[in-house]
Amino acid sequence: MVKVLIITYYWPPAGGPGVQRWLKFVKYFRDFDIEPIVYVPENPTYPLEDTSLLSETPEGIEVLKQPIFEPYRFAQVFSKKETKTISKGIIAGAAKQSFMQRLLLYIRGNFFIPDARKFWVKPSVRYLEKYLSENKIDTIITTGPPHSVHLIGKELKQQTGLRWFADFRDPWTTIGYHDKLKLTKRSMQKHISMEKEVLSTADHIVVTSFTTQKEFKAITNTPVSVVTNGYDRESIPETILDTKFTLSHIGSLLSGRNPENLWKALYDLTKENEAFSEAFQLQLVGAVSDDVLSSIREAGLSDFLELKGYVPHIDAIKIQRSSQVLLLIEIDSKDTRCIIPGKLFEYMVSKRPIIALGPAGADVSKLIFDTNSGCFFEYHEYEKIKTQILEYFVQFQKGTLASHVIGVEKYSRRELTRSISGLLKEVIIRK
Structure with a gap:
């Protein structure tokens, strides 16, 4: 049985799309002879919560937790509404931004690089370095955003020599909201430098789209594979179509x-x-x-x-x-x-x-x-x-409105887990 350590910020009870990708991989990993251990923050500030996802965590999975310092908690002292809005990614156009939102965006963009979870990096590296020395793990996996999670993976690889598998659910420097963070030239250059270092240090990169794969291949010689998001076969009672x-x-x-x-x-x-x-x-x-x-x-x-x-x-x-x-x-x-x-x-x-x-x-x-x-x-x-x-x-x-889809089976979460399991085992064999 292959053992992998998955480092992620989003985990149930977090809601939204960020949590579901690796929750589903973890759900099916054991079908492909992979035993996952998950490392998450103990006291995160999630913009959305969905307690229903707690039931999808497989029984017996080891979940490690360590405290995280969240600057968003302190920003709420100045403007709880603006802070929560920004943390959800809902950023108004420049002409409609309040002074407080412009200020918070400037601080977020230039003082917290790569993101506001950067303070979790050093304590996580210390904790996980000790854990890895006491437990046999075959591969480290990080998934971002937040991209500070990848910095944990980079440090652990450099200190332990373990293989490191970096998963990008979204791109880094080309993400659509980057231009709204009011980055200085120096800050943008720091993002670019960090991104290149992460891409070049990892043993394998996984992305969710073909465009991101092409962009990353222009930056690094590290292998870059596409494993998209997907769907799960939910057990839902028969649904009646809206009459409207x-x-x-x-x-x-x-x-x-x-x-x-x-x-x-x-x-x-x-x-x-x-x-x-x-x-x-x-x-x-x-x-x-x-x-x-x-x-x-x-x-x-x-x-x-x-x-x-x-x-x-x-x-x-x-x-x-x-x-x-x-x-x-x-x-x-x-x-x-x-x-x-x-x-x-x-x-x-x-x-x-x-x-x-x-x-x-x-x-x-x-x-x-x-x-x-x-x-x-x-x-x-x-x-x-x-x-x-x-x-x-x-x-x-x-009464004939319906879609007639073809070829979607390969996007089921189980089949995608099969794909990513194969990539993980290839990385381990290359060692």
Whole structure:
């Protein structure tokens, strides 16, 4: 049995997508002769919590915990609302940022490099170095963001000589929000230097998208593999479809995820088509920025809007399967072409058609096309968006609206665990 030490910041009861990737790998590792030991913070400040995920931790898994110093706790003294908003990643556009938000972003970007969890690095290295000297571990795994977790892996590899496997759920210096952190040239250079050092020191890099793989291969000679996010076969009772023509978005809608042409198309359809107006509902599940809410209301959609807020993951799955159409919205920037959110794969197996919006050349567009799970549009394609929504509405009226996906089995969490297990064993053999 191969033993691996997984170092992660996000772990149940943390909610949101960051926790699910390695929770699911841990869930299936034993099927592939891998015994995981998980190292997490003892007292983290999670922006979202989902206690339902606690039940998914496999029985008997060893979970190590050590305290973490969280600067966000002290920042809340000055502005609890702004601190919580930033920690969720909901950052308003520059013109709408308050003085306090601008100040907090500047401090976050330039005083906490690579991120606000940097103070967990040194105590974790001390604790884990002792643990590793007393226990036989075959490979160290780190998963970020927060990318400070990778610094723990780098130090442990250099001190112990163990193989180190670095997993990037998101890119580092090319992530979409980096330009909002008000980084000085010196701070940006420090990020670039840290990123290169991590990529060059690790024995294997895993990323979730093909664009990030290409970017990293231009920086390092370390092998870089793609293991996407995926879906689990949830045990959910049969779900009844909504009687309304619901378009649902699951997950956070950040300020940059604001496709005004989508809102305009929906409003125009309510004015041009009485049946559409009577049946339509826009359902947003998760945190939504004020910018996005303002755009939706200014577009004239207030009467059709239902805000659900954050819900437990199992409830999100139920909403996906009962909705008529699912929305996938990414920031319209070349920096987000690499983002393949985990919910995409859950969307695929919900059997509901997807309308996705994002930048040209997005990795998401290829996956949606290859699996026949919906349609992808760029933000400016007003007429195409409107036409597709109307086409789905006509199918809804006829009772024939559904998606007919193909080739999604390889994205099941168990099959993805098989893939990453194979990579881990290759890394160990190379030793």
